Amino acid sequence: MISTSYLSDAAVALANDGWCLVSGFLDDAQTNALAQECVAMHDARQLLPARTGADRTASVLRGDSTHWFASEAMSGPQQMFTDRMDELRLVLGRELMLSLVDCESHYAVYRPGAGYARHLDRLRGSDARVISAVFYLNRNWQDTDGGALRLFLADGSHHDIFPRAGTLLLFLSGMYEHEVLPATRDRMSIASWMRQRAFDAAD
């Protein structure tokens, strides 16, 4: 039984600030298993150039390649991650009184120089995505490697989060524009969205 008390702390931080960092979400072995699988799938060309927007058109906004976790084809590491994310989803739903019905996740790899322009994590016409979660898989990441996720805050300032292995960032999908700055090395993450039922959903 994994303790969820620190996940409750994340709920408080999310309620107060609209975003937070969670440490210890997965242990090193679990994080490494995901990183190794992501590298292997990328090497096997199983990640595809990402699309943006409800119409999923090719985009110049983002330069990453992704692989969506699919319930009928979930690997061991993906299932472990999904189970853990579901625990977090249940805690956040309970503590924040949100109806978070499911979660979708994908691996993303940004090659050197690739980024994702400033955007909001809401597909056009849909308010399904409530909480964005980004889990990072990169060991020995230095600030000089670049690749920060830049979160734009309401007061006009911004906060840079570097994609170090084990870091989990949560933020309210409808509230924070953000961008991925280019890096000098391959940059791996898992992006997840906890969703509510949306009646105008385009996805």
Ligand code: OGA
């Ligand atoms: C996204 C995104 C951030 C990251 O996929 O929408 O903003 O750090 N990803 O990978």
Ligand code: MN
């Ligand atoms: Mn995003």
